[in-house]
Amino acid sequence: MNNTKITAIAEIGQYAYKTQIFSGGHVIYADEPENLGGTDEAMQPASLLLASLGSCTVITLRMYANRKQYDLQHIKVELTLEDDNMATALTNITRKITFTGNLSNEEHARLMQIAEKCPIHKILSNPIQITTTS
Incomplete structure (x- = not known):
């Protein structure tokens, strides 16, 4: 098995909870539903x-x-x-x-x-x- 490290970086600005997640040159988002104070723009x-x-x-x-x-x-x-x-x-x-x-x-x-x-x-x-x- 190889010992490759998998890394991810999560950052949040002043959005309610919308978070950018960076890994391997890709970007995805995470968020919370509106009833928890988020904007429900991502999973x-x-x-x-x-x-x-x-x-x-x-x-x-x-x-x-x-x-x-x-x-x-x-x-x-x-x-x-x-x-x-x-x-x-x-x-x-x-x-x-x-x-x-x-x-x-x-x-x-x-x-x-x-x-x-x-x-x-x-x-x-x-x-x-x-x-x-x-």
């Missing part, structure tokens, strides 16, 4: 977390299916993070994966195993240490 940070898991899952599955030449036309991942769990010791994310294509039972089962191997899934499933400096 909430928790939605970005789910988007990371979902996109990593479908990319990992697509790579595997292409390599194995499975007849897999479409992959859909639906994710839910319960708001009630955000302040507790256990975070519960529900992930539902739907495949469209001509897959055997064995291929379907193998893809479900491969989903567990997506790098973001591995990161979120292990203890995470966050070191903050100023």
Whole structure:
């Protein structure tokens, strides 16, 4: 495994909560809904977390299916993070994966195993240490 560092920079100006996020030459935005004082112009940070898991899952599955030449036309991942769990010791994310294509039972089962191997899934499933400096 390579030791490449992935970096991101988040900045906020005088907007209510709209935040610019820079990484690898790309820019995305995060915001909060209006009922929380934001402008609702971008996804909430928790939605970005789910988007990371979902996109990593479908990319990992697509790579595997292409390599194995499975007849897999479409992959859909639906994710839910319960708001009630955000302040507790256990975070519960529900992930539902739907495949469209001509897959055997064995291929379907193998893809479900491969989903567990997506790098973001591995990161979120292990203890995470966050070191903050100023």
